[in-house]
Amino acid sequence: MLGPPGSGKGTQGERLAALYGVPHLSSGELLRGHVRAGTDLGRVAQEAMSRGDLIPDDLVIRMIADEVLGPSGPGGFVLDGFPRTVPQATAAYELASKRGFTLRAVILLEIPYAVLIDRLVTRGAEEGRTDDNAETIRHRIEVYRERTLPLVEYYHGRDILLRVDASGTIDEVTTAINAALDDSLGDGR
Numbered sequence: 001m002l003g004p005p006g007s008g009k010g011t012q013g014e015r016l017a018a019l020y021g022v023p024h025l026s027s028g029e030l031l032r033g034h035v036r037a038g039t040d041l042g043r044v045a046q047e048a049m050s051r052g053d054l055i056p057d058d059l060v061i062r063m064i065a066d067e068v069l070g071p072s073g074p075g076g077f078v079l080d081g082f083p084r085t086v087p088q089a090t091a092a093y094e095l096a097s098k099r100g101f102t103l104r105a106v107i108l109l110e111i112p113y114a115v116l117i118d119r120l121v122t123r124g125a126e127e128g129r130t131d132d133n134a135e136t137i138r139h140r141i142e143v144y145r146e147r148t149l150p151l152v153e154y155y156h157g158r159d160i161l162l163r164v165d166a167s168g169t170i171d172e173v174t175t176a177i178n179a180a181l182d183d184s185l186g187d188g189r
């Protein structure tokens with residue numbers, strides 16, 4: 001799941017994982033888990049997240065590698081929020097090749113930035129996430145444009161990019177994702 005902050009990666013990733021009966025691996029959730037548990041990674045993550053910055057690539061890659069090499073089994077998984085930079089994508093490709101995994105589809109959630117700011121400010125008020133205030137959100141969007149948008153070209157080049165309009169309701173976006181996946185993967189899911 002690829003998309004700017006607040007585009008619904010977590011929301012839709014959970015639904016997709018339930019539909020396919022596979023684990024939902026969210027880098028953001030894993031990092032927040034480390035923050036809650038007070039690990040060394042959690043301390044670094046807390047600082048970076050509250051500024052709206054990304055966590056250093058090497059730390060995120062190691063964290064995801066541990067999860068993917070763990071109990072995820074042969075049935076696949078939904079990766080949400082990772083890779084988020086070109087070095088993360090390169091590392092993910094190497095890791096996947098070694099383990100015989102293939103990335104079947106990259107879902108890009110496309111949405112105007114103004115809608116994101118509204119959604120995230122609402123989430124900040126509801127869930128108390130320290131990275132969901134207007135100033136940090138603007139910075140996260142800049143970071144997305146600089147560090148994550150190059151992945152669109154990267155995955156487009158590999159012919160696995162599915163563009164989905166993420167500005168509708170949650171159910172409308174789910175329907176659009178399922179239709180795009182049906183078209184692209186067919187019955188051979």
Ligand code: B4P
Pocket residue numbers: 003004005006007008009010011012026027028029031048049052053054055056060080081082083084085088119120122123131140166167168169170171173
């Ligand atoms: P993430 O946890 O990935 O979260 P996100 O980008 O903020 O939001 P997401 O797109 O998942 O939106 P959601 O479904 O929750 O990242 C948080 C931070 O972790 C990053 O800023 C970074 O610091 C760090 N991080 C994570 N991965 C990293 C990596 N690989 N490398 C380095 N750093 C990393 O939806 C947002 C809100 O909108 C929710 O309240 C939801 O209910 C609402 N919503 C969703 N869809 C909607 C719809 N269609 N209509 C109306 N509201 C909707």
